[in-house]
Amino acid sequence: MRPHGAGDAGAFAGAPDGPQYGQIPPGPSRVTINPEILLKRHPFFEKLSANEFQQVASAFSQRRFGRDQALFSRGDTGNGLYFLADGLVRLSLVSADGRELTVRLAGPGEIIGEIAAIDEGLRSTDGHTVMATTALALAHDDLHRFIDAIPTLRRAILRHLCERLRATTDQLESFAMLPLEARLARLFLALARQPTAKNMG
Numbered sequence: 001m002r003p004h005g006a007g008d009a010g011a012f013a014g015a016p017d018g019p020q021y022g023q024i025p026p027g028p029s030r031v032t033i034n035p036e037i038l039l040k041r042h043p044f045f046e047k048l049s050a051n052e053f054q055q056v057a058s059a060f061s062q063r064r065f066g067r068d069q070a071l072f073s074r075g076d077t078g079n080g081l082y083f084l085a086d087g088l089v090r091l092s093l094v095s096a097d098g099r100e101l102t103v104r105l106a107g108p109g110e111i112i113g114e115i116a117a118i119d120e121g122l123r124s125t126d127g128h129t130v131m132a133t134t135a136l137a138l139a140h141d142d143l144h145r146f147i148d149a150i151p152t153l154r155r156a157i158l159r160h161l162c163e164r165l166r167a168t169t170d171q172l173e174s175f176a177m178l179p180l181e182a183r184l185a186r187l188f189l190a191l192a193r194q195p196t197a198k199n200m201g
Contacts, residue, residue: 038085048152062134074122074124074126077123080139081111081138083111086134089107091127
């Protein structure tokens with residue numbers, strides 16, 4: 001894993017400079033990231049051979065974000081993805097009159113930003129931290145290099161995209177057909193099922 005400190009301009013080539021892209025005041029990290037533990041348990045990587053996994057893990061770099069900082073904005077180039085080690089990120093859309101729709105809350109053990117990184121399109125949502133967050137970043141070029149070279153990873157990503165499509169269908173059903181109480185219950189259940197950096201290690 002390539003280290004990136006709080007003063008780095010960006011984990012991805014071409015990422016705009018400025019504090020909104022991960023710079024935070026100096027201070028001790030709240031967790032010690034070990035990609036051998038965190039990444040190996042993610043469905044993308046759990047079936048990779050030891051050699052394949054080492055290649056992939058070594059390409060990630062650690063990033064730390066303060067509260068209410070932007071990882072990316074809607075319309076940005078998809079120059080990489082993030083694996084969340086701890087914290088919480090809100091993926092949202094903002095209307096022309098300033099109203100915000102939360103599309104998804106992503107927590108420890110989840111990957112975000114993968115869609116634009118995979119299809120080389122633009123970011124479809126804004127991604128802002130809800131609390132201080134530690135992430136592992138994988139650049140677009142590295143991701144595509146591994147997709148081309150590792151069939152097991154390709155299959156895992158296809159499964160993941162199918163799961164995301166099913167989850168989107170469930171979310172649309174919730175908004176359209178379920179009362180507020182039922183929607184909240186479904187959200188809290190989904191959050192409770194998410195792995196944390198603590199129980200992943």
